Amino acid sequence: MNGAMLDLAVDYPLLNMFWTMMLCFFWVLWFMLLFRVIGDIFRDDEMNGWGKAGWTIFVILLPYLGVLVYLIARGRGMGERELKRAQQHEKAFRSYVQESAGARSAADELSRLAELKNRGDITAAEYEQAKAKVLTS
Template sequence: MFILWFWLLITVSGDLFRRHDVSGWGKVLWVIFLIILPYIGIFAYLLTQHRGMAERDQARAKQMREDLRSVVGFSVADELEKLDRLKASGSISDEEHARLRAKVIG
């Protein structure tokens, strides 16, 4: 139980401190709430901020993918060309090609 609580505390704290829409005072209040009532504080944060946490995680993952692409030098067009070659060689099925293509574009 302690490991689960500690993991949630790290997740909530990471999300809280990466947010730009919460003022410094708001962050201080959340931290105080998390310290004084740790279990209730974590559950309250998860219940009130769950949708925003998921959206921020998705945006952060997308940004990381774009940053990696810019550093490595691969573009979406390069990845689509590779997918087409894999499909033409028969390494992947039409369904896999469609799924991967949507993932690359999206």
């Protein structure tokens, strides 16, 4: 068995291994591009159902030609839609973080103010002013 493995290694030169790796790389790259195009077709809100169906059929039946034509015809919009989607996600994430970090209840604020007053960090007048501000908001 060990001799058979050695013969296999000798019969498959380094350059052939390089070309096999390149083919695998391009095969994976092709599928990534194909899935990216199909994903863009279904995520496009401006395209109607018939347009989505037509592009999908074209990309599935003639994949190389379909993807090439899609990238030529709608490639610029593909990047713009992706940028718009990323900006919307960023905006939603920022609003979520601000909402989560800044959302304190009035009871929490009042207890914090009472603690500041008890420690002597604020005067009674400042405490009453801040308390009124918390209760009105």
